[in-house]
Amino acid sequence: MTTDTMNGTEQHYRIGDFAEMTGLTSPTLRYYEKEGLVKPHRSENGLRYYTDADVNWIKFLLHLKSTGMSIDQLKKYVQWRAEGDATIPKRLDLLKSVREDFMKKMDDLDHSLTILNDKIDWYSGKTDGRISDSEGFAEYLENMNHAE
Amino acid sequence: MTTDTMNGTEQHYRIGDFAEMTGLTSPTLRYYEKEGLVKPHRSENGLRYYTDADVNWIKFLLHLKSTGMSIDQLKKYVQWRAEGDATIPKRLDLLKSVREDFMKKMDDLDHSLTILNDKIDWYSGKTDGRISDSEGFAEYLENMNHAE
DNA sequence: GTTAGACTTTAAGTCAACTTCAAACAATTA
DNA sequence: TAATTGTTTGAAGTTGACTTAAAGTCTAAC
Numbered sequence: 165m166t167t168d169t170m171n172g173t174e175q176h177y178r179i180g181d182f183a184e185m186t187g188l189t190s191p192t193l194r195y196y197e198k199e200g201l202v203k204p205h206r207s208e209n210g211l212r213y214y215t216d217a218d219v220n221w222i223k224f225l226l227h228l229k230s231t232g233m234s235i236d237q238l239k240k241y242v243q244w245r246a247e248g249d250a251t252i253p254k255r256l257d258l259l260k261s262v263r264e265d266f267m268k269k270m271d272d273l274d275h276s277l278t279i280l281n282d283k284i285d286w287y288s289g290k291t292d293g294r295i296s297d298s299e300g301f302a303e304y305l306e307n308m309n310h311a312e
Numbered sequence: 313m314t315t316d317t318m319n320g321t322e323q324h325y326r327i328g329d330f331a332e333m334t335g336l337t338s339p340t341l342r343y344y345e346k347e348g349l350v351k352p353h354r355s356e357n358g359l360r361y362y363t364d365a366d367v368n369w370i371k372f373l374l375h376l377k378s379t380g381m382s383i384d385q386l387k388k389y390v391q392w393r394a395e396g397d398a399t400i401p402k403r404l405d406l407l408k409s410v411r412e413d414f415m416k417k418m419d420d421l422d423h424s425l426t427i428l429n430d431k432i433d434w435y436s437g438k439t440d441g442r443i444s445d446s447e448g449f450a451e452y453l454e455n456m457n458h459a460e
Numbered sequence: 461g462t463t464a465g466a467c468t469t470t471a472a473g474t475c476a477a478c479t480t481c482a483a484a485c486a487a488t489t490a
Numbered sequence: 491t492a493a494t495t496g497t498t499t500g501a502a503g504t505t506g507a508c509t510t511a512a513a514g515t516c517t518a519a520c
Contacts, residue, residue, distance in 0.1 A: 180466065190467085191509060199507095209516065211467060220450050223460050224431065227424040235507070249438075256435045263428055270425070273418060276375040280411055283372065287404045290397075302368050312371050326487095328496065338497080339479060347477095357486065359497060383477070 176213040179204070186222045199235050201225060201242055231266040275312075282310055323364055327352070330362040334370045347383050349373060349390055379414040423460075430458055 179190045182204075188196075196202050197212075202222060204212040228238060241258060244251035286304045289295030295304065305312070327338045330352075336344075344350050345360075350370060352360040376386060389406060392399035434452045437443030443452065453459070 178467080189509085192507085194469095195508060209467095211516075220448075224427065224449070227427045227460075230421060230424045231428060252435055252439060256432065256439070259428060259432050259435070263425070263432065266421075266425060266428070270418075270421060273378060273414075273421070276378045277411070277414060277418070279372065279375045280379060280407060280414070284404065284407050284411065287400055287407070291400060291404070301372070312375075326497080337479085340477085342498090343478060359486075 175216055176205075176207075177215070177219075179212050179214070182214040182218070185219055186226070188222070196235075200239050201235065228262065231262055232269060233262060237262075278310055279305070279312065282308060324353075324355070324361040325363070325367075327360050327362070330366070333367055334374070336370070344383075348387055349383065376410065379410055380417060381410060385410075426458055427453070427460065430456060 177185065179193055183190045183193055186193075193202065193204075197204065202214075202218060202225070204214045204218065207213055225238060228241070233241075241255060244255050244258075282305055283301060286295060286301050289304075290297070325333065327341055331338045331341055334341075341350065341352075345352060350362075350366060350373075352362045352366065355361055373386060376389070381389075389403060392403050392406075430453055431449060434443060434449050437452075438445070
């Protein structure tokens with residue numbers, strides 16, 4: 165039972181409010197619309213309005229975007245979505261491959277964090293004398309078994 | 313005891329080889345040099361050459377870069393590095409703040425991965441009938457206690 | 461009813477981080 | 491020695507993702 169079926173009202177959000185709700189700006193939303201990523205409705209007088217479904221969609225889209233998907237890749241997903249349930253397998257495959265790539269990227273980021281931590285430790289060791297003046301960072305990494 | 317002290321030879325790498333070693337391109341290396349991120353040496357005839365120390369530096373720089381640091385921010389770090397050990401505290405502070413920001417960003421990425429996983433599960437559930445036709449993704453997330 | 465602020469459009473501008481180009485010089489290979 | 495490949499420079503071009511501008515229309519508050 166959704167809010168809709170409960171009271172028959174559907175919230176309409178104008179672009180400014182919707183922008184605030186999603187953390188985007190109005191120009192960005194018009195840009196996304198031009199790129200086909202979101203399709204707001206129009207009131208009689210020509211003003212855009214967005215609904216709660218659009219809020220959910222944009223939130224999910226922003227998650228996809230933060231995995232590294234480009235506007236062009238998102239566009240493909242949106243097109244499939246518009247074609248209906250028949251494209252669910254395609255969408256599923258796309259999301260799985262996005263996940264694959266994303267997890268690899270996160271592994272790299274984890275490694276970068278390790279190196280960053282090591283460098284901070286190494287500097288700290290230099291500062292408090294825990295690490296000898298002559299020990300370079302490369303050797304330090306090697307001793308920690310942290311390649312690169 | 314370093315390789316240097318062991319045999320007195322120091323490897324010299326020309327820009328193409330160095331590019332391959334670091335995963336960058338020659339133009340990118342020239343661009344980084346112009347921005348002050350790396351200072352190769354020059355042989356008598358004017359050709360750039362890089363050393364193992366430069367390899368280590370670029371590798372570290374790329375880790376910093378993948379935490380989200382911009383060329384401009386890296387430039388600041390490089391300047392401090394050139395000023396000698398007196399700036400170690402500054403560099404340490406900078407790296408710690410970079411780490412702070414980076415860890416927050418990784419938390420966000422973790423969350424995006426969660427949502428992506430949920431969406432994949434949801435689609436899979438739709439496909440194999442495990443999730444009812446009428447259950448939307450937003451409700452599914454709510455049931456999983458995964459906000460947004 | 462007037463006015464400030466939000467909205468509409470199309471088009472041009474911005475930004476970071478490269479990438480490509482052109483023309484001349486250096487090094488390697490046949 | 492000739493040809494090919496690599497390097498040099500400065501400057502211009504590219505890309506993705508917005509952002510800003512300009513000029514007009516709509517809405518809400520007073």
